[in-house]
Amino acid sequence: MRTQLESCLAAVNQVLLGKDRQVRLALACLLARGHLLLEDLPGMGKTTLSHALARVLGLSYQRIQFTSDLLPGDILGTSVFNRDNGQFIFHPGPIFAELVLADEINRATPKSQSALLEAMEERQVTIEGATRPLPEPFFVIATQNPVSQGGTFALPESQLDRFLMRISLGYPARAAEKALLLGEARRDLLPRLEPVLDHAALARIQAEVPGIHASEAVIDYVLRLVEATRSQPAFALGLSPRGSLALLAAARAWAMLAGRDYVIPEDVQAVLPAVAGHRLRDAADPAGHGGGALVQWLLREVTPF
Amino acid sequence: MKKTPLPIPRISLLWLLVAQVLVILPHLFHLPVWIGGLWLVCATWRIQVFRQRTNYPGGLTKAFMLIAAAAGVYASRGSLMGLDAGVALLVSTFLLKLVELKTRRDALVLVFLGFFTVLTSYLFDDGLPAALYSLLPVTALLAALIGLQQSGLSDKPWPTLRLAGSLLLQAVPLMLVLFVLFPRLGPLWSVPMPGTGGSRGLAESMTPGDIAELSQSSALAFRASFAGPIPPRRDLYWRALTFEQFDGRRWSQLDEMTRSRPDWRPEGPSLSYSIVMQASGQPWLFALDTATTDLEHTRQMGDFRLQRRRPVDQSLLYSVTSWPQARREVQGSPRLDVALQLPDHGNPRARQWAAELKARHGGDPQGLVDDLLGHFAREEYYYTLKPPLAGEDTVDHFLFDTRRGFCAHYAGAMTFVLRAAGIPARVVAGYQGGEVNPAGNYVQVNQFDAHAWVEYWLPGHGWISADPTFQVAPTRIEQGLQQALPAEDTFLADAPLSPLRYRHVEWLNQLRLSWDNLNYTWQRKVLGYQGAEQLKLLESWFGNVDPARIGMILLACLGLLFGGLALVLLKPWKRPHDPLLRQYRRFERLLARQGVRRGAGEGPLAFAERAALALPGQAAEIRAFAQRFAHQRYADAAADPAALRRLLGRLRRQLPWRPWWRTGNASAGVRGG
Structure with missing residues (x-):
């Protein structure tokens, strides 16, 4: 089990260079069934980290770009009328993925934010009276840009409390950045990452944490x-x-x-x-x-x- | 390696300035006035430096200031040596240090100098108010010291002061033990005591005006407490010294005649009492007739006075036993010739009158004396502090022309006449009466109680005292000077604010007596607690007292005191009960001795890693211990302190030996349970 976790970390570290500690924290956060808030400047590798984690852990991955006109329905999904059989068919939103990246969460209105945050807490969504469970495992990585705060809705304390951890990646070390510049584009490396864990293994490991x-x-x-x-x-x-x-x-x-x-x-x-x-x-x-x-x-x- | 000098925290500077004011305040009464100006200049300069308005003075300026201060001391004291000048110099350097106060080291020097300066103020005033006052500068100096040491408190004035106060309180038991037990060492070198200047009581010679002048002073001469009841006022003739030689104007004592021991035997009931006398600058002590004392370096002189080898420069406590009814030199003595000495000529009328008296009483000298005393009572003589100016023949002038005088006039005249009539006589100077303080049951004698009376010698009786003033103004003897001079407004005319002038205001008088009683108790019990007094108390407590024993008792008391303090501070009953934790504390102490201390928040493994880096030779043992400890304490494993002890022993053997006192306080910070 330990070797599996070690190889997970090693795989992510191949993509995200020199951020060993943050990667480890993110993985710990996931193993503890918590959600992660990444607070950093654009271009520091937030998306890369979340994507790489999803690949290595064999999780389905969805990214939601939060904007000020994002509606709760855009996150959770809507029912669409099917003319063929005359019924409403539910089209699940991007939240129905195992690893959701909520990019720039503070750009959306509090209404949309709370839709996500409720889903995070309850691990299920209720749409039009029907309660639908979210996939298991379910892991949200939200990102925030701490610098340009114009037109944003900062998360209140009560919402921040729902994230198990908040980390920031920070600038890479010189050596890591040099390797980054010399090497291939990171995005190209991502598809080549092989899943180290399957769902069953991940669930087993998560179940062992409280022990x-x-x-x-x-x-x-x-x-x-x-x-x-x-x-x-x-x-x-x-x-x-x-x-x-x-x-x-x-x-x-x-x-x-x-x-x-x-x-x-x-x-x-x-x-x-x-x-x-x-x-x-x-x-x-x-x-x-x-x-x-x-x-x-x-x-x-x-x-x- | 050159360390960067540490700056002085703001709060410490503040307390230093406050302490400095408090330290020099009691000195201002005897220091030259310009010292105050010097303080203002230095303090302003330092504050401006602190506000970055100006710079520290350069070397030349500092040298100039120092030389100017020394020159100022020399100009106002006439010397750079001696106590007065020495203290002035000390205080001015204490002030000058302020302008070169840059680093912590300077501030420390200033603080310690301050403590020393506080000490020197006791040389000038050792009374109770001065002693209590000195607690203030000491507290402020401690606060400054704390401000220097404690970075956490360095910007909080009141916690600093509070800590200083509690430090001072904690020192009280130690102070008491040292006060009671520590032997008083004689001075290693003689400290010249500061002269208070002006009259300080009776002098070696007397013209009649001297005592009248002394009567203007309300200063305290001495206080006496009796073992039994206080004798009536009219019996309180405190002898200081005798005058045997008369040159027609001035009475003075004959030194060489007083060296031999007088011949007398105790007789009748005795009086035991102790006296605390103020500094007089003279060697003689005060006592009732006929007195013996056990004070060291003190003996009875040929004229029955008590004299010490050295002058009394500080207040002095001694106990006396007197035999008022003792007969003195009944067999005669070689001093009788001296007691008949008169100038070759002068005062013819007095001599003639003496001849008449002698002729009248022939072989009955006691009748002659009675006649003479009766003459003062019968004829019109007046008791006054403002006698008319004496002429050429002072005795004649007083006896037959002015008939107004003070005790010294009467005593001088009577002695002159007795001598002229062939009866050996001399003038005794001292104090008469005193004020009984009911609060403390003691007699307080002030300078205005100074008095002169007569002693004459009769064959078969020895020396007999007589007081012509009693014939003229009995109230002076029975009630006191103030009552004897109701018409004259001369009593303490120079001291309008003296509380003694307001004795008729009841509550004020009560207050004055109580305050005086407090001061007297202080002098007797605290300042007088040395030498024989200390020995007496220690003997009553511990029996036989010798230096070794006192040393043992002192050590035992200090041990008890520090032990108690250690208990309170270290709280051994709060030591960890957890055997694992106890082993870990030992591990910490072991490493602390090597200079590696765990930070308050440092975890066991993190600390071990750091220690392993610092002590690479023992890295394996350190890691082994820490891992075993962490495993036993945090994993679900059985505690096995013995294994930890073994690992610790292995580490200890690996480490070079360091004495335990090199260890610091290894576990500072928030204490866990």
Whole structure:
């Protein structure tokens, strides 16, 4: 199993160069059955990452480009009248894929955003009275452009909370970018990626994640972290119980990726920036994005023992 | 390797400025005035530097300022040596340091200099208010020190102050132990005490005007507490010294005649009391007749006074036993010749009167003395602080012309007449009476209680005291100077604000007496706690006292104190119960000794990786321990501290030995349970 996961990572890393840690986080997020928010500038490889993950894990892949005139029906699908048999036939929208890339999610209106986010949470959609389950596994990678905010609808805290992790890819290292420039176009490499896992294997692995042992000592550490976010005056709001659950789930997935069947504090620390960063607000700047500094404070000051 | 100098945090600078004001404030009373100006210049300069309006002074400017300050001290004190000038120089350098306050090191120098300067202020005033006040500058200096050390507090003034205050409070038990137990060492070198200038009590010689002048001073001379009831006021004749030589104008003492021991025997009931005298700058002590003391370097002189080898430069506590009814030198002594000395000529009328008296009483010297005292009572003599100016023959002028005088006039005149009549006599100078403080049951004697009386010698009786002033103004003896001078507004005419002038205001008087009692207790119990007093207390507590034993007790107390402090600070009952965690703490301490400390938030494996990088020789052992620990603690595995201990032992053997005191506080930060 470990070798399978390792080869998954290796395959994605072939396409997305020098982003080993982010790829690992994205995979951990997927294994923990969470959704991923990618926040980065255009052209950093967001689409490549999601596409490559879909290929390697053998998932069906759909991309939805969010625009301001996108309607919920464009995401979920509509019923169309069939003149031949005189009935409405449901045409499923792009959300009925196993891996959905919601590109530039903040460009759409809150109405369309919430259509996606509801589907993410419930793992099913209700259209015209009929409830239709989404495929299993179901994994959403949403992207946001943090820079050009004109005409966008920023996701509120309640919606951000539904993403297990938020990561940003960042500029590649010099060596990685050189390899990128020297090598083939990345998009050409994608179709050649072979699936490493099938659905059954992926489901088995996902089912194993909650079984990773989290000792009382680690849970105490998670509690200390959460308590710090709730009691320290620098934090505008603390982590919710959903946040602490997410933290533990992500840490379990990370431990599994490291080939361990138990969680150590370093696992918690590894996923903490991605899991807690978008859920924390600096008391001095409640509207801004002070989460990163706060997470660094947590990592530095809260002792694992 | 050259380190970059650390800057001074803002808050520390603030506290330094505050502390500096507090430190030099008590010194301002005795320092030259320009020191205040110097402080203003330096503080303004430093603040402007801080506001980046100006620059630090250059080397030349600094040298100039230093030389100017030294010159100023020399100009105002006439020297650069000695206590007064030394302290002035110290304070001015303490101020000048401000303008070259650049790095943390400078600030530390300034703080320590400040502590020293606080100490020097005790040389000038060791009273209770001064001691309490000195807590203020010490707290401010501590706050500045904390501001320098604690980066977390470096911009918060009040937490810094609070921490300084609690540090000071924590030091109190230590201070008490050291105060009670630590032996008082004699000074390693003689510190010249600051002269307070002006009159400080009785002098070695006396003209009648001297005591009248002393009566203008409300300064404290001494306080006495009696073991038993306080004797009546009219019996309180505190002897200081005697005057045996008269040159027609001035009475003075004969030094060489007082060296031998007098002949006397204790008789009748005795009085035990202790005296705390203020610094007088003179070697003699005060006591009732006839006194002995066990104070070291002190003895009874030939004229029955107590004298110490060194002058009394600081307030002094001594205990005395007096035998008021003792008979003194009944057998006579070689000093009797001196007690008959008179100038060769002058005062003819007094001599003639003495001859008349002698003729009248023939072989009855006691009758002569009684007649003489009766003369002062019968005739019109007045007691006044403002006697008319004396003429050529002072005694004649006073006895027969002006008939107005102060105690010294009466005592001088009577002694003159007695001597002229062939009776050995001398003038005794000292204090009479004093104010009983009911709050503390002691007698307080001020300079205005200064008095002079007469002592004459009769064969078969020895020396007998007589007070002609009592004949003229009995109220002076029985009630005090203020009551004896109701008509004259001369009592403390130079001190309109002295609380002693307002004794008739009841509550003010009560307040004054209570305050005085507090000061007296301070002097007796705190300042007087040294030498014999300390020994007495320690003996009553611990029995036989020798240096080794005191050292042991001191060490034991300090051990207890620090042990208690360690318990409170380290809280061993809160140490981890988890045996795994205990092994891990040992692992941490072991690595801390090698200079590798775990950050507060560092996980076990991450720390081990870092330690392995720092100590590549032991990387394998470090990793092995950390992995075993992580496995036992976090995996679903059984705890096996023995295995951890074995791995730890292997690591310890691999590591070079480092003493335990090289270890730092390895686990700082948020403590987990």
